[in-house]
Amino acid sequence: MVIKVDADKAKKWSDKEVLIQWHKGFKDTLLTHKYQKEEDLNSFEQNMATHPSWLNGKHSTRC
Secondary structure, eight states: OOOOOOHHHHHTOOHHHHHHHHHHHSOOOHHHHHHHTTOOOOHHHHHHHHOTHHHHTSOOTTO
8 A cells, every 4th residue: 555645734634534544444443433532531441542653563753
């Protein structure tokens, strides 16, 4: 898969927008699904849902 990202535009994305874009290429998880639906999350779940680097086992620059 080849992805072209406008870095300046992406830097302005909210956590929710990052997840929306992520889900265009990858399957969602229970936590990211709950976050997008604005369901109640505890602090651990919130942290995991908003730091997508754990989804692919790589560190993200957004962390």
